[in-house]
Amino acid sequence: MIDVVGVPAEGLEALPPAHQQRIAAARTLVGSPRLLDLAPVVDGQLRRSWPSPMLPSMESFLGEIGVDGVVVLATGDPLVSGVGSTLIRVLGADRVRVHPAVSSVALARARMGWPSESTEVVSLVSRSVYAVRRHLAPGARVVALSASGDTPVGLARALVELGLGDTAMSVLGDLGAVEESRFDCAAAELADGRAPGPDGIPALNVVALEVPATAILWGSSPGLPxxxxxxxxxxxxxxxxxxxxxxxxxxxxxxxxxxxxxxxxxxxxxxxxxxxxxxxxxxxxxxxxxxxxxxxxxxxxxxxxxxxxxxxxxxxxxxxxxxxxxxxxxxxxxxxxxxxxxxxxxxxxxxxxxxxxxxxxxxxxxxxxxxxxxxxxxxxxxxxxxxxxxxxxxxxxxxxxxxxxxxxxxxx
The missing domain is CATH 3.40.50.150 (Vaccinia Virus protein VP39)
Structure with a gap:
C-alpha cells in the first residue's frame, strides 16, 4: 500500500500529526524536489524524486522502489489532476491510500466566491492552453490549473486569438501560503505584456477567468462552421x-x-x-x-x-x-x-x-x-x-x- 499525502501551501507543519508521523516513518519518501525539501531529514529514510519524464517511467520506477513503506508527497488534493490519479491508474485503487489536503481548485473558488455548480475546471498542467476552449461560453466561469508561471500569458493570448480579449482574468499565486498573491486584469492586457509586478507570475498559480456575457462563440455542439x-x-x-x-x-x-x-x-x-x-x-x-x-x-x-x-x-x-x-x-x-x-x-x-x-x-x-x-x-x-x-x-x-x-x- 502506497500512502499519498497532500501537502497544503502552508507546508508540512500544517498537516495533522498523524500525517506528519506517517511521513517520518516512511521507508521511502517520494515527491518533487520542492516537496522533499520541506520534509525533515530522517536517518535511514530513502528519498526519491520522480523520474523525468514521469509517466513513461512510472511503472519501472515503482518496480524499483517497491510499494510497502512508501509515502508520496503531493500538492493539495492528489486526485485533482495530481499524482494520486496516476498511481491509482497504474497500481489499482486497492493499493493506493490518499490523504488529501484542500485543493487549489477549492481555494481558488473560495477566493473568487464562485460556487462549484457554476464553475468549470480545466487542467493545463500537461495540455495545450487551448484545452480551455470547450469550457468557454458567454458568462462562463473557469478555474484553470497552470503548468508554470508562463501558462497565464499563454492562456491570455489564446483568449485574445478567440476574440475574448475582454475576459476577466485573476492569476492566483501560491494559494494558501503566506506569500499568496492575486493579479486581476483583462486577457488582452496580460497578452500584451502587462505584468503583475517585479517578481512576475509565481510558478505555482491558478487562473480564474470569467467570459463576458456578451461574448459570441461557436460553442461545441456538432456541426461547427x-x-x-x-x-x-x-x-x-x-x-x-x-x-x-x-x-x-x-x-x-x-x-x-x-x-x-x-x-x-x-x-x-x-x-x-x-x-x-x-x-x-x-x-x-x-x-x-x-x-x-x-x-x-x-x-x-x-x-x-x-x-x-x-x-x-x-x-x-x-x-x-x-x-x-x-x-x-x-x-x-x-x-x-x-x-x-x-x-x-x-x-x-x-x-x-x-x-x-x-x-x-x-x-x-x-x-x-x-x-x-x-x-x-x-x-x-x-x-x-x-x-x-x-x-x-x-x-x-x-x-x-x-x-x-x-x-x-x-x-x-
Missing part, C-alpha cells in the same frame, strides 16, 4: 458532420478511429462531444495530416495523428470504441474496422460514389445496421436571386457491433 477549422476544402460539411457524430454516439472516455480524416473535423467534434474522449486520425496525405494536428491543437483536444493508408496501419492502432470511414472505404478496410471494434462499438461509413455505395449495401446485408441517403441543399446567389444548390448526396451506413451473447441469441 467550416471556417472554424483549417482546411483545404477537403472537409465534411457541417450538416454531414452533425449526422456523423449523431451516428457515432460519443460517450465519456471512448476512442474514435477517424480513417481518411481529411482536416480532422470529425475527430475534433467527437472529442468535444463527451468528456475524456480521444481520437486517432489516419490521413495518407502528409500536408493534411499536419493540418489535423493543427486543428487538434487549436481546439485543445487529444487527437493522435497517423500518416499513411488506413488499411496499412489499422492493425497498429489502439482498439477503438467507434470507427468513422469518411473516404477511401474498401471491403478490406470495412472488414478490418469491424474486426477491431469492441463489442457495442459503432461503425459509420460515408460514401458518395456508386462503387462505394455497393460496398456498404453489401456490408449492411452481412452485418446489419442502418442505411440512409442524405441530400443537403443550401441557398446561394443566382444572379439577383437566391436558388437552392444541392451538394452530392451522402449515403451513410451505421452499425453497432453486437456482444457475443447477442450474436449467439440471434443464431439460436
Amino acid at each position: 467550416e471556417e472554424a477549422f483549417a482546411h483545404d476544402g477537403q472537409i465534411s460539411k457541417r450538416e454531414v458532420r452533425a449526422l456523423v457524430i449523431a451516428a457515432l454516439r460519443p460517450m465519456a472516455g471512448q476512442r474514435l478511429w477517424d480513417l481518411g480524416a481529411g482536416s480532422g473535423s470529425v475527430s475534433v467534434e467527437w472529442c468535444l462531444a463527451a468528456p475524456r474522449t480521444t481520437a486517432v486520425a489516419v490521413e495518407r496525405d502528409a500536408v493534411r495530416s499536419a493540418r489535423v494536428g493543427k486543428n487538434a491543437e487549436t481546439f485543445g483536444v487529444p487527437i493522435s495523428v497517423t500518416t499513411g493508408d488506413s488499411i496499412d496501419v489499422v492493425d497498429q492502432l489502439p482498439s477503438p470504441d467507434a470507427v468513422f470511414i469518411g473516404g477511401g472505404a474498401t471491403a478490406d478496410l470495412i472488414g478490418a474496422a469491424w474486426e477491431a471494434l469492441r463489442p457495442g462499438g459503432r461503425l459509420v461509413v460515408h460514401c458518395v460514389t456508386l462503387d462505394t455505395e455497393a460496398l456498404v449495401v453489401a456490408a449492411q446485408g452481412r452485418l446489419g445496421g442502418d442505411l440512409r441517403r442524405v441530400s443537403i441543399e443550401r441557398a446561394e446567389a443566382l444572379g439577383r436571386h437566391l436558388s437552392w444548390t444541392p451538394a452530392r448526396p451522402i449515403v451513410q451506413w451505421s452499425a453497432t457491433k453486437p456482444h457475443a451473447a447477442t450474436r449467439q441469441q440471434g443464431t439460436s
Whole structure:
C-alpha cells in the first residue's frame, strides 16, 4: 500500500500529526524536489524524486522502489489532476491510500466566491492552453490549473486569438501560503505584456477567468462552421458532420478511429462531444495530416495523428470504441474496422460514389445496421436571386457491433 499525502501551501507543519508521523516513518519518501525539501531529514529514510519524464517511467520506477513503506508527497488534493490519479491508474485503487489536503481548485473558488455548480475546471498542467476552449461560453466561469508561471500569458493570448480579449482574468499565486498573491486584469492586457509586478507570475498559480456575457462563440455542439477549422476544402460539411457524430454516439472516455480524416473535423467534434474522449486520425496525405494536428491543437483536444493508408496501419492502432470511414472505404478496410471494434462499438461509413455505395449495401446485408441517403441543399446567389444548390448526396451506413451473447441469441 502506497500512502499519498497532500501537502497544503502552508507546508508540512500544517498537516495533522498523524500525517506528519506517517511521513517520518516512511521507508521511502517520494515527491518533487520542492516537496522533499520541506520534509525533515530522517536517518535511514530513502528519498526519491520522480523520474523525468514521469509517466513513461512510472511503472519501472515503482518496480524499483517497491510499494510497502512508501509515502508520496503531493500538492493539495492528489486526485485533482495530481499524482494520486496516476498511481491509482497504474497500481489499482486497492493499493493506493490518499490523504488529501484542500485543493487549489477549492481555494481558488473560495477566493473568487464562485460556487462549484457554476464553475468549470480545466487542467493545463500537461495540455495545450487551448484545452480551455470547450469550457468557454458567454458568462462562463473557469478555474484553470497552470503548468508554470508562463501558462497565464499563454492562456491570455489564446483568449485574445478567440476574440475574448475582454475576459476577466485573476492569476492566483501560491494559494494558501503566506506569500499568496492575486493579479486581476483583462486577457488582452496580460497578452500584451502587462505584468503583475517585479517578481512576475509565481510558478505555482491558478487562473480564474470569467467570459463576458456578451461574448459570441461557436460553442461545441456538432456541426461547427467550416471556417472554424483549417482546411483545404477537403472537409465534411457541417450538416454531414452533425449526422456523423449523431451516428457515432460519443460517450465519456471512448476512442474514435477517424480513417481518411481529411482536416480532422470529425475527430475534433467527437472529442468535444463527451468528456475524456480521444481520437486517432489516419490521413495518407502528409500536408493534411499536419493540418489535423493543427486543428487538434487549436481546439485543445487529444487527437493522435497517423500518416499513411488506413488499411496499412489499422492493425497498429489502439482498439477503438467507434470507427468513422469518411473516404477511401474498401471491403478490406470495412472488414478490418469491424474486426477491431469492441463489442457495442459503432461503425459509420460515408460514401458518395456508386462503387462505394455497393460496398456498404453489401456490408449492411452481412452485418446489419442502418442505411440512409442524405441530400443537403443550401441557398446561394443566382444572379439577383437566391436558388437552392444541392451538394452530392451522402449515403451513410451505421452499425453497432453486437456482444457475443447477442450474436449467439440471434443464431439460436
